[in-house]
Each structure stands twice: as structure tokens, then as C-alpha cells.
Amino acid sequence: MLRYRPRSDSQEEETEEVPDFDTLPRVYVERTLAIIKPDAVHKSEEIEDVILKEGFTILQKRRLQLTQEQCSNFYADQHGKAIFPRLIIFMSSGPIIALTLARTNAIAHWKSLMGQITDMESVETETKRAKYGTSELKNAFHGSDSFPAAEREIKFMFPNSVIEPTPSKESTQEYLSRYVNPTLLRGLTELCKHKPFNPCVWLADWLMKNSPNNPQICEGAIM
Structure with a gap:
């Protein structure tokens, strides 16, 4: 040319x-849902600074408190697991902050940044769950597991949002x-x-x- x-x-x-x-x-921008759980809400400003420094854009932000029924609907895929009742009680016990995050490979990057639930048991791990979480239940964060999950969860937390499908x-x-x-x-x-x-x-x-x-x-x- x-x-x-x-x-x-x-x-x-x-x-x-x-x-x-x-x-x-080619750069493909993804969106994912991030939740700062009740046990970490008091550190939300500090956590949001970390999110921005990691290259995310915060498209939407909402502070709310879910009812147990809403928690049950949101975590429907966890129904039947032993932790499910305690998870519902915990997630409805106080306010949360829901965030729609965007960047390249947003889903995978946020999951990597959070770390695994088991990270809280290792003092050598530097993930955000290891820093802000305290137990398997109170692990500070939630992140969408896949693109379909992100689409559903963003729509759940932000009902008026319009999510255009990402072309392959x-x-x-x-x-x-x-x-x-x-x-x-x-x-x-x-x-x-x-x-x-x-x-x-x-x-x-x-x-x-x-x-x-x-x-x-x-x-x-x-x-």
C-alpha cells in the first residue's frame, strides 16, 4: 500500500x-463483572486504585445490598454445594460494590489478579484475595468466569445496560x-x-x- x-x-x-x-x-476489549464483597467494602477506594493501575476502565459502578433471594438467583450455579447457604447469608449481610470492568482480556486478567480462593492459606501468594480476604467464604472478590457469565452477571447487576456481542x-x-x-x-x-x-x-x-x-x-x- x-x-x-x-x-x-x-x-x-x-x-x-x-x-x-x-x-x-488486533485488540479485543472485553467486559467482566467484578464484585467487592462485604468483607472488603471498607477498602473499596484502595481496591479501585489497584484496578485502574492494572489497566482496567471502570464502565459502571454500583453500591447495593442484595437480599437473600437476589443472592440465590445470582449464585444459582452454586446451588446444591455445601457452601451455598453460608455464601447466601454472607453476601446478603452487608453492602457490596459491583463494577463493570473493561480492558483487553478483562475476564482472564481480573481472575488472575484476584487469585484462587485457596490463596488465603498461603502467606507467599501476592494475589488480591490473599491480601484482602480472610477465609474460603470471605474471599473479598467475585469475578465472571467466562464471557457468557459476564454478560449474564453484568445484566443482573446493571439491568439497564446494553451489552453488544463481541464478534469473533x-x-x-x-x-x-x-x-x-x-x-x-x-x-x-x-x-x-x-x-x-x-x-x-x-x-x-x-x-x-x-x-x-x-x-x-x-x-x-x-x-
Whole structure:
């Protein structure tokens, strides 16, 4: 791919190589639900500072106290386990802080930052559960286990939130190949032919007029 500079009478046309964007790494931003549990709420400001320093963006924040019924619904996947009754009593015993966090690999990174429940038993572990938790039950934090879980849990804590599905790498590449690349290639070809004084503005204007999403083009295609 070439970028063209305007040519003067005393200057030959110059071209500059630009990166092949297909080879650049793609960044996928995830969202996950984090909960600061009743035993760690008093340290919430300190914990939120740690979260921000780890590269997360806090999209939503809510302080609330769940009823036992709400806790039972939220932890429905834990029903039948021995810890379930104590978990419900503990989680409804005081306020919690629910956070929607976003960053690259948010789910895995928050889980790694929290650490395992068993970390509280090891003084050598530096996870946040080891620092703020005190027992298997009172372990300071909750984090979504997977993307479907994050979607469900964010919706549970923030009922009015709208969560757009994250496209897969394959579907994104298919969309680019089918709809974006052909139009962009045509535009760059026309740019090479015309060699305008301001190529960026010219290309932007051409794409606006020739985009497949242009309503006038769509109407013409239908007619």
C-alpha cells in the first residue's frame, strides 16, 4: 500500500511505504463483572486504585445490598454445594460494590489478579484475595468466569445496560473482506489515478459517496 504526497513542478512524485494493517495485532476489549464483597467494602477506594493501575476502565459502578433471594438467583450455579447457604447469608449481610470492568482480556486478567480462593492459606501468594480476604467464604472478590457469565452477571447487576456481542476474529475478518476491503481498494485505486492535492480529504469524501452503507446507493440498488 502506498501513500501519495502532492507533486510540485520541481519535485518528482514520492511514495512512502505504510504498514500492512492485516499483520498488525488486533485488540479485543472485553467486559467482566467484578464484585467487592462485604468483607472488603471498607477498602473499596484502595481496591479501585489497584484496578485502574492494572489497566482496567471502570464502565459502571454500583453500591447495593442484595437480599437473600437476589443472592440465590445470582449464585444459582452454586446451588446444591455445601457452601451455598453460608455464601447466601454472607453476601446478603452487608453492602457490596459491583463494577463493570473493561480492558483487553478483562475476564482472564481480573481472575488472575484476584487469585484462587485457596490463596488465603498461603502467606507467599501476592494475589488480591490473599491480601484482602480472610477465609474460603470471605474471599473479598467475585469475578465472571467466562464471557457468557459476564454478560449474564453484568445484566443482573446493571439491568439497564446494553451489552453488544463481541464478534469473533473469523466473523470480523469475513466482514472486512466482504464489505470494507473491496470499497477501500476501489477508493485507493481512484486515488492513485487522480493524485489529488490533499489525498486524505479526497479519499474520505470518496468513501462517503461510495460506501455500501450510503442510503442513496442502497436505494439505487433496490430500484
